[in-house]
Amino acid sequence: MVDPKEIFGENVFGLKAMQEHLSDATFKSLKETIDSGKQLDASIADEVAEAMKEWAMSKGATHYTHWFQPLTGATAEKHDSFIFPDFKGGIVTAFSGDELIQGEPDASSFPSGGLRATFEARGYTGWDPTSPAFIKYDASDAATLCIPTVFCGYHGEALDKKTPLLRSMKVLSEQTVRLGKLFGIDCGDTMAKATLGSEQEYFLLDEELYAARPDLIQTGRTLFGKPASKHQQLDDHYFGAIKPRVAAYMADLDRELWKLGVPAKTRHNEVCPAQFELAPVFETLNVSVDHNMITMEVMKTLAEKHGFTCLLHEKPFAGVNGSGKHNNWSITGPDGKNWLKPGDTPHANAKFMTIICALMKAVDTHADLLRASVASAGNDHRLGANEAPPAVVSIFLGDCLTDVIEQIEAGGASSSKDGGHIELGVDLLPKLPRGNTDRNRTSPFAFTGNRFEFRAVGSNQSPAGANIVLNTIVAEAFDYICTKVEAAVADGKEFNAALQEILAEIIKEHKRILFNGDGYTGEWLAEAAKRGLPNLVNCEEALEPLASQKAKDLFAKYNVLSNEELESRYNTYVECYETIIAIEAGTCADIAKTMIIPAAVTAITEYSAVAAVAGIAVEMSSLLEKLVASVAKLDAAEGAKAQIVAMNEVRAAADALEAIVPADLWPMPSYADMLFI
Secondary structure, eight states, X not given: OOOHHHHXXXXXXXXHHHHHHSOHHHHHHHHHHHHHOOOOOGGGHHHHHHHHHHHHHHTTXXXXXXXXXXXXXXXXXXXXXXXXXXXXXXXXXXXXXXXHHEEOXXXXXXXXXXXXXXXXXXXXXXXXXTSOEEEEEOTTOOXXXXXXXXXXXXXXXXXXXXXXXXXXXXXXXXXXXXXXXXXXXXXXXXXXXXXXXXXXXEEEEEHHHHHTOHHHHHHSSOSOOOOOSSSSTTOOSTTOOOOHHHHHHHHHHXXXXXXTTOOEEEEEEOSSTTEEEEEEOOEEHHHHHHHHHHHHHHHHHHHHHTTEEEEOOSOSSTTSOOOBOOEEEEEEOTTSSBTTSOOSSHHHHHHHHHHHHHHHHHHHHTHHHHHHHTOOHHHHTXXXXXXXXXXXXXXXXXHHHHHHHHHHHHTOOOOOTTOOOOOOTTSSOOOOOSSOOOOOTTOSEEEOSSSXXXXXXXXXXXXXXXXXXXXXXXHHHHHHHHHHHHHXXXXXXXXXXXXXXXXXXXXXXXXXXXXXXXXXXXXXXXXXXXXXXXXXXXXXXXXXXXXXXXHHHHHHHTTSSOHHHHHHXXXXXXXXXXXXXXXXXXXXXXXXXXXXXXXXXXXXXXHHTOGGGHHHHHHHHHHHHHHHHHHHHHHHOOSHHHHHHHHHHHHHHHHHHHTTXXXXXXXXXXXXXXXXX
């Protein structure tokens, strides 16, 4: 039996390990950097590096790496050993403070979106002390010390996802502290922190079946496949008893994640057969992002040990649930409390409702940027059905909070929809009930009691992109509210009156973003259009806001992304999308020509010789003609849109053939095979 308390964090150089291996003064200095965001004292770097090396070597590590997150959306690493020649024919082990703080991996071939040319090879990694180093073991149990870092160019330009994430957390903290001071919360130099719990959905597929599907190998999703007669219609897989083979994998996954300090909490069957979910406890946002990237890697590695392949594509199988990454976001104020949790006093609830209104303003003003942050070729297949939110971004608050919002707009809240005692000590808001909202599975951005759940993040995406946008737009909204209230109070207006006035103004202007109903209906899409909400249905459209002047002004104002850095992301993501579609198109044509068409020809030949089934042979021949014609159209298609249309036509003909070609002649495992075996 495994005791989580005994193994949790054993492969992490966290606070416990730091305290054991560092002097009291160095530990205190480093912890202050982690807690307050103050610049690292360079004089302690050598001691920290030596302690980190000794700890890592005691775990079997021979190498270290600066572990970073380039614009590919994956992680990257270059391993260097701890050895150094002693110039006497032997070696010593060494790891200096300089090596800890900064690395130079070159990494010229990572996408930069035009920030630098390929010949400009210099790229630098810089230690992020707020995210703990950890030990990673490979299949042979060789250990490597992984040090989370940022990745930037020679001139300091951000080439990764972590740098702007940390910048966005900094500006959100600054504006949150400023807002707190308006409510009498002044905690000195203590930072506010965004927090995140990133749920992770995934599929497990038998590795032998995976190996027989070149579309899965090349693209991560099935480009062909007739729906199984039974799949998720009965909802019998959802939260069902976990099969022993999968349960063994999940138990192993939990153990490995706990060792790495990842607080894996929940595991269960998801809606579609072969689909599952893991959910962690929330953490400080950048640590949670790092932990999610670690989780995805461990999921894939452990799956191989159990004879599975882990699929993280947003829609590996058509016609059934895809996989997302529910982004549970909140704010912990400088007082250490969750500011998205309704309080026990009217004053606390005034602050809570101020944040709710700020989020209304932020999401309505920048709904297009939130949509852009989750745009990908994979997510195009997922958004809009099967418990995935639609492309139209809206906010779900539930009936109770919506009622309070309407009262504030009308001049001040005096009651709550569910009844109960009302406290009006701040002359603004009622005492709010705890369970004041249901959950809306069709809402992209839903309040769930003490956090907002942004459900549109794709399962294969880094959570960093969505949270860079979310942190920045909320900081802007806080800035707006603080500026208005501070000016009004300076002019002699009473605080509560000034706050009520600005909140009512925000609600009037941005209440169109609120929607508590079914986001899948045509009626809502029509209503959203009437309200003027953007409906960016595909990746190409959704990425366009990143190139807008509004986006450039926003990110530059708060020093999250310069205009050049933002443009580089737009260029990178557009190129990535077009490349993925081109790879899918090429794979689709290859499979059709070399596997499906030959199988159909064989089946037609066999059936044509038997009078009783000659009619089926004729049907196959007709479908084969359509398939050949659609493949020719695909070969001639130029550009993502044309390729997608042609691929859909190829698939339609091929899937119809799969329905009548004998199973022993069909060249790939079927959906029924993959989802249930």
